Amino acid sequence: MPSLNQVASVKTVTLILRSMPGVAHTTGDANHKEIHYSLEYVQKTNARAKDEILGVLVHEAVHCFQHNANDKCNGGLIEGMADYVRLRSGFDPPHWKQRGGDHWDAGYETTGYFLSWMEKEYGEGTVRRLNESLNGVDYEDKVFEDVTGITIKELWKAYCAYLAEIWEIVDVPLIPEALATSRLPSFWAWLGWQKNQPSKLV
Numbered sequence: 001m002p003s004l005n006q007v008a009s010v011k012t013v014t015l016i017l018r019s020m021p022g023v024a025h026t027t028g029d030a031n032h033k034e035i036h037y038s039l040e041y042v043q044k045t046n047a048r049a050k051d052e053i054l055g056v057l058v059h060e061a062v063h064c065f066q067h068n069a070n071d072k073c074n075g076g077l078i079e080g081m082a083d084y085v086r087l088r089s090g091f092d093p094p095h096w097k098q099r100g101g102d103h104w105d106a107g108y109e110t111t112g113y114f115l116s117w118m119e120k121e122y123g124e125g126t127v128r129r130l131n132e133s134l135n136g137v138d139y140e141d142k143v144f145e146d147v148t149g150i151t152i153k154e155l156w157k158a159y160c161a162y163l164a165e166i167w168e169i170v171d172v173p174l175i176p177e178a179l180a181t182s183r184l185p186s187f188w189a190w191l192g193w194q195k196n197q198p199s200k201l202v
Helices: 039-044 046-065 075-088 108-122 126-132 142-148 152-169 185-191
Strands: 012-018 024-028 032-038
Touching: 012 039, 012 046, 024 046, 032 039, 032 046, 039 046, 046 075, 075 108, 075 126, 108 126, 108 142, 108 152, 126 142, 142 152
Parallel strands: 012 032
Antiparallel strands: 024 032
């Protein structure tokens, strides 16, 4: 998992609400990050605005701190990790679905649910270790085998088999209720921080 020293260069995270297409994105340098959030999207999600705003902010905040394999990380994994933290924080929107298929790196909630399954199967901290493994190295799929002992191909095959099994039995949520109610503190826990949060939200 990332240590305080590994991410201490991020000093500020600035939230900018503005008119723009899309939903949100994160930009900035090693010391200062900006999260740009669409006002039109906020208005569009008025029915569940609070949870959606917090969910999007959690997703984008992960991008401020996660490792990215020298900017060469698989894009689906980058987005999947952000949605994994959103999912674990309890801000998953009602339209999200667990999906199998041919591509583990489809990104977003598809990869997020897959990472959540990995966390359940291989123990607490699996995704944090995966994130740490992306620090200062070029990306290779072998990172999954280094963390779990299983290749990504076999992991995805096992996950798809798991989905087929639960869909046949009953449609059940992947995230336990205790985790779903943990909300924002779990974002900091994912980063390895319990009380000392090194950045300020401007």
